[in-house]
Amino acid sequence: xxxxMTALFFKYLNIKPHKPNWEDRDRFVLSNGHASALQYxxxxxxxxxxxxxxxxxxxxxxxxxxxxxxxxxPGIEISTGSLGQGxxxxxxxxxxxxxxxxxxxxxxxxxxxxxxQEGSIWEAVMSASHYKLDNLILxxxxxxxxxxxxxxxxxxxxxLVDKFKSFGWQTIEADGxxxxxxxxxxxxxxxxxxKPTVLLxxxxxxxxxxxxxxxxxxxxxxxxxxxxxxxxxxxxxxxxYEEARKTLAEDC
Amino acid sequence: MSINYRNILPSTQWKNxxxxxxxxxxxxxxxxxxERIIVMDxxxxxxxxxxxxxxxxxxxxxxxxxxxxxxxxxxxxxxKTGFIPFLSSxxxxxxxxxxxxxxxxxxxxxxxxxxxxxxxxxxxxKDGPSHQSMEDLSxxxxxxxxxxxxxxxxxxxxxxxxWAAEYEGPVYYRLGREKVPTITxxxxxxxxxxxxxxxxxxxxxxxxxxxMLSQAILAAELLAVDGIYPRVLNMATLKPxxxxxxxxxxxxxxxxxxxxxHSIYGGLGSIVARIVAxxxxxxxxxxxxxxxRYLTSGPPExxxxxxxxxxxxxxxxxLKSLAMARGEFEVGGVRILPEMEKGDIRELxxxx
Numbered sequence: 001x002x003x004x005m006t007a008l009f010f011k012y013l014n015i016k017p018h019k020p021n022w023e024d025r026d027r028f029v030l031s032n033g034h035a036s037a038l039q040y041x042x043x044x045x046x047x048x049x050x051x052x053x054x055x056x057x058x059x060x061x062x063x064x065x066x067x068x069x070x071x072x073x074p075g076i077e078i079s080t081g082s083l084g085q086g087x088x089x090x091x092x093x094x095x096x097x098x099x100x101x102x103x104x105x106x107x108x109x110x111x112x113x114x115x116x117q118e119g120s121i122w123e124a125v126m127s128a129s130h131y132k133l134d135n136l137i138l139x140x141x142x143x144x145x146x147x148x149x150x151x152x153x154x155x156x157x158x159x160l161v162d163k164f165k166s167f168g169w170q171t172i173e174a175d176g177x178x179x180x181x182x183x184x185x186x187x188x189x190x191x192x193x194x195k196p197t198v199l200l201x202x203x204x205x206x207x208x209x210x211x212x213x214x215x216x217x218x219x220x221x222x223x224x225x226x227x228x229x230x231x232x233x234x235x236x237x238x239x240x241y242e243e244a245r246k247t248l249a250e251d252c
Numbered sequence: 253m254s255i256n257y258r259n260i261l262p263s264t265q266w267k268n269x270x271x272x273x274x275x276x277x278x279x280x281x282x283x284x285x286x287e288r289i290i291v292m293d294x295x296x297x298x299x300x301x302x303x304x305x306x307x308x309x310x311x312x313x314x315x316x317x318x319x320x321x322x323x324x325x326x327x328x329x330x331x332k333t334g335f336i337p338f339l340s341s342x343x344x345x346x347x348x349x350x351x352x353x354x355x356x357x358x359x360x361x362x363x364x365x366x367x368x369x370x371x372x373x374x375x376x377x378k379d380g381p382s383h384q385s386m387e388d389l390s391x392x393x394x395x396x397x398x399x400x401x402x403x404x405x406x407x408x409x410x411x412x413x414x415w416a417a418e419y420e421g422p423v424y425y426r427l428g429r430e431k432v433p434t435i436t437x438x439x440x441x442x443x444x445x446x447x448x449x450x451x452x453x454x455x456x457x458x459x460x461x462x463x464m465l466s467q468a469i470l471a472a473e474l475l476a477v478d479g480i481y482p483r484v485l486n487m488a489t490l491k492p493x494x495x496x497x498x499x500x501x502x503x504x505x506x507x508x509x510x511x512x513x514h515s516i517y518g519g520l521g522s523i524v525a526r527i528v529a530x531x532x533x534x535x536x537x538x539x540x541x542x543x544x545r546y547l548t549s550g551p552p553e554x555x556x557x558x559x560x561x562x563x564x565x566x567x568x569x570x571l572k573s574l575a576m577a578r579g580e581f582e583v584g585g586v587r588i589l590p591e592m593e594k595g596d597i598r599e600l601x602x603x604x
Contacts, residue, residue, distance in 0.1 A: 027332075027333075029329075069360070069361075070361045071360070071361060071362055077332060078328065078329070078332060078357065078361050078363075079356070079357070079360045079361040080356075080357075081356060082352050082355075082356040082357075084321075085321075085325045085352070085353055085356060085357050086325075088321070088322045088324075088325030088326045088328075088329065088353075088357075089325050089326070089328050089329040089332070089357060090329060091322075091326050091329060092325065092326035092327060092328060092329020092330040092331075092332070092333075092337075093329040093330070093332055093333050094329075095314065095326070095329070095330055096329065096330045096332070096333025096334065096335050097333060099290070099311075099312070099330075099333075099335065100333060100334070119321075120319075120321040120322055120325070120353075123317075123319035123321060123322035124322050124325075124326070126317070126319070127316060127317065127319065127322055127326070130317075131314075
């Protein structure tokens with residue numbers, strides 16, 4: 001998820017981090033709110049707040065809550081956390097942009113694949129197609145992992161492409177770790193075709209850390225400092241966990 | 253001495269009218285002057301009467317189909333792009349099925365969404381318990397940022413709708429299915445968060461909301477025959493509640509009865525009892541609400557009688573509360589015994 005979200009935040013999402021409520025910004029909704037750490041890191045990277053604040057993640061009175069809060073942190077478009085609601089919210093934003101005559105603004109929504117088990121998602125999939133919301137782009141992190149195991153074992157979603165197509169969506173599959181494929185899919189998705197678009201990004205959880213890759217147990221568990229240092233090493237960073245914290249703390 | 257009405261009409265001048273009709277008409281008017289107003293419905297525009305808006309402003313009417321959860325969260329998204337969505341369906345579906353969307357999206361993120369719930373209460377009637385709503389108020393009152401309003405009649409519905417369009421923040425208010433007496437007048441003020449005294453008096457206070465206001469006034473008229481003059485308050489806003497008016501009622505009248513078309517768990521009665529118990533422990537509070545039960549199909553007036561939500565029930569409760577306040581068990585020569593049924597009291601006290 002980090003790869004395509006990086007492409008979104010640094011290449012495609014038209015925002016002004018120092019003016020978070022800029023009227024003509026694109027919108028982003030993190031429907032899978034448990035991926036908040038990633039959004040905070042990207043926001044810090046874009047300059048919404050200093051990177052040192054990332055160290056307050058989930059701490060008492062931090063603006064960086066476990067799941068994003070739009071009341072606490074400027075730049076978060078809507079509070080999320082209860083799965084299956086963000087796509088409807090993004091749909092409302094897409095309708096609002098069209099009603100305001102601003103069809104050029106794009107609304108992006110991120111969902112996990114397990115999240116698609118929520119029934120209300122399919123209510124939104126139906127209505128976004130009905131209202132031809134071609135300014136709405138849904139990104140699905142198809143990593144086949146959820147808390148209780150592999151998605152295909154917990155509650156099968158496949159064939160996802162057929163499901164979205166039959167609901168009237170433009171459906172694009174891509175390797176969610178391959179930057180060129182990621183960029184090509186975003187560029188295709190932005191063309192206004194009269195249909196909403198879903199980007200089904202095939203991903204591997206913990207990609208780049210072979211010791212930890214594709215183990216559903218990591219879906220909701222934070223690593224220990226030692227494990228974190230191991231992951232950083234596998235990803236090719238020289239710093240240990242403690243050193244990385246120190247580097248972040250200096251960026252304020 | 254005669255009954256002293258304030259801000260309202262006496263029962264002899266009441267006409268029965270639809271609150272949802274008033275809602276539909278007011279939306280059309282508001283939509284003509286405010287282009288940010290959007291109206292949404294979940295396949296019930298023909299019933300909630302948002303169809304008036306659909307005809308007048310088709311570009312700003314959004315039909316969401318039979319999908320209440322999606323409608324609520326979509327409204328939140330619309331509000332975040334500067335629009336003011338009013339949405340409608342039946343109270344029990346909006347506050348039951350879509351409660352999580354109301355809580356985690358609309359309320360937690362303080363979205364400027366207006367939820368106008370039709371078919372509130374049990375006076376929905378013949379549809380039966382699946383469509384009756386005696387839990388919607390407690391469902392919404394537990395939400396942190398939500399304003400909860402229960403208009404008494406069609407005139408108050410117009411005022412609440414116009415107010416909600418101006419107010420920034422989430423609002424839940426309740427409309428009914430049946431025609432209800434128009435009690436208030438164009439001059440009666442609706443002030444958000446303030447109770448309105450509609451009958452002057454000091455022999456206890458009846459605090460009512462919604463359609464129970466008419467029953468409360470009838471109860472006051474009945475009691476006046478015997479020289480008992482309770483105060484009647486229209487508590488249209490349940491949250492934020494008018495604490496001051498409740499304290500004054502406790503101080504000045506010494507006994508309180510609440511009347512609402514809602515479960516005994518968590519509505520007006522619970523709020524008033526909590527406030528009074530924390531400050532005036534000697535003042536009795538008797539709730540006239542629906543006991544812990546599902547009702548049945550039937551004409552609204554039958555259901556209200558079965559549920560114990562009539563002016564007789566309110567008058568009886570008021571007499572009991574006055575007796576309790578005095579530490580006596582007799583009122584006007586009638587012994588109030590726990591086993592005594594309301595019919596006995598009616599016969600003894602009011603001559604049937």
